[in-house]
Amino acid sequence: MARVLKLARRYWLVTLTIGIGLLGIVLALSGAGAAVQWIFSGYALAVAAWQAVGMVRDILRGHWGLDILAVTAIVATVLVGEYIAALVVVLMLTGGAALEDYANRRAKRELDALLTRSPQHAHRIDGDEIVEVTADQVKIGDVLLVRPSEIVPVDATLRSRETTMDESSITGESVPVEKRAGDRVLSGSVNGQAAVEVVAEASAANSQYQQIVALVTEAAASKAPVVRLADRYAVPFTVFSLALAAVAWWISGDPVRFAEVLVLATPCPLLIAAPVAFIGGMSRAAKNGVIVKGGGVLEQLSAAKTAVFDKTGTLTHGSPTLVAIRPEHGFDETELLGVVASAEQYSSHVLATSMIQAAKDRGLPLTEAEWAREAATNGVTAKVGGREVVVGKFAFVREHAPEAKRTEIAPGELAIYVAVDGRFAGALLASDRLRENAKATLERLDELGVHHTMMLTGDAAATAGHIAAELGITRVRADCLPADKVQEVAGIAERPVIMVGDGVNDAPVLAAAEVGIAMGARGATAASESASAVILVDDISRTAKAVEIGRDTVRIALQSIWLGIVVSVGLMLVAAFGVIPATVGALLQEVVDLVTILAALRAIGGRLDAGASSPASASVERVTATTG
Incomplete structure (x- = not known):
């Protein structure tokens, strides 16, 4: 009644x-x-x-x-x-x-559900007291208590030993995710059955959930x-x-x-x-983990003729793994990996994370450097255990060790060269794995009428060609700068064009395409002004799903x-x-x-x-x- x-x-x-x-x-x-x-x-x-x-x-x-x-x-x-x-x-x-x-x-x-679930309150731990505050009063570094089945108010780091988090409203994943001390927890996630403590690493306005809510508001x-x-x-x-x-x-x-x-x-x-x-279509897209910034985007998706993909982090996982160690001049594999990982602790490059993880997986201790400095896009130099270690591109390492020589690599692999105290110490090989469902996604796009595909990447032509051959992509442009990518997309005749990238480095080209799709919703990606749509879960197949929903x-x-x-x-x-x-x-x-x-x-x-x-x-x- x-x-x-x-x-x-x-x-x-x-x-x-x-x-x-x-x-x-x-x-x-x-x-x-x-x-x-x-x-x-x-x-x-x-x-x-x-x-x-x-x-x-x-x-x-x-x-x-x-x-x-x-x-x-x-x-x-x-x-x-x-x-x-x-x-x-x-x-x-x-x-x-x-x-x-x-x-x-x-x-x-489904769109409104994101808005109504927006975290409003937080329990801040001040000494022995728990103080109730609004979410926008939380500051970076605050220790917060998240009770069972409560929504995490801001992006934070788990302080307690472990918990499970329901991230379905953020990522679309229905299976609860296990979190351990030190792991990042996203605002909007629902805590499991145990009360936990977290340390705020962002304000409410800059947290993941609020960024997604902003996209939803724009879409609605x-x-x-x-x-x-x-x-x-x-x-x-x-x-x-x-x-x-x-x-x-x-x-x-x-x-x-x-x-x-x-x-x-x-x-x-x-x-x-x-x-x-169209509102129903946007709702369906949100239910499938894709936030679409308007019905016009669905219309463009329905008519798309060409799909352009970035390589790293889009067609591949974006996290290269160590596949081989080739020591030189008396170094062994364990020693070489140990000094590389110790030096790479001070690098922000994606390969650094891979080397550090490989050392941890083998139980190798990491040594703290006396000093370290990174040469952007080239490598890192550090004083580790009294020795000067240089890690990076071949040309960069050869400046410190003239006898350095290139090593043979297979298609899809890349080499990291190492010098210790001015002597060439060898090379480590890494490979960025192709996403398991990348080929099936391209086949599905072809079924949906997107018959033309292209790959744009800043990687070398040999690596790009290997990935493209595996996927059946015939149009490839390697060694691209951001401006080159924009120029390539602007020159495509078969339009509308979908551009799929990570949403951060690819921001200019995402804006150049009729539909720019940002993958993964990580950090700035979720709030990227340039993207027309954001895939909330790290799953490339949602690109084909978005086209299907548009049609x-x-x-x-x-x-x-x-x-x-x-x-x-x-x-x-x-x-x-x-x-x-x-x-x-x-x-x-x-x-x-x-x-x-x-x-x-x-x-x-x-x-x-x-x-x-x-x-x-x-x-x-x-x-x-x-x-x-």
């Missing part, structure tokens, strides 16, 4: 229209039927006048919409004495708007270009409807025929179909629009012969509205995504910590 009352208050104009109708029934039964016509007609004309004011404002702004048909239908039915039909048309207009709003609320459920407020399809149909549909009604009146000589046609020409299906479908959404939007047009025109033609009375026609148009909304709501998906997996999603690896 409370829910019904809430809906009645929210859609008060519908409630008022129904109340007027019930009042008319009571008056008719009590013998005061003469007053019913005046009440119904007066109320209908008042609503028509209110609607006409908005219509005139739109016309003055140069926007010709479909409201003129509704206003004309109400006025025509009142003038010919079809006052019951006039009230039904009013109910159709007010009810159609209410149904649209209700459908939008239903379609945006956007309007797709295809929504204006209804407006493009406004003038021809209005002219056709008025002409048909006039011809029916002229042939029959009965002005009632004019009203009978127009009550079936009200444009609610055109106005409702596209917005509901389904546009198809459903257009189907719903044409369904409304065809049914309305069909009923108008029948009504032109006097077969459908005005009141019955108005009721039939209400049914058309409902059918159109239900058709558009198919864009939400549901069973479509829960059913059989696509080739791309079938091989998706299980990701246990996607954004840590």
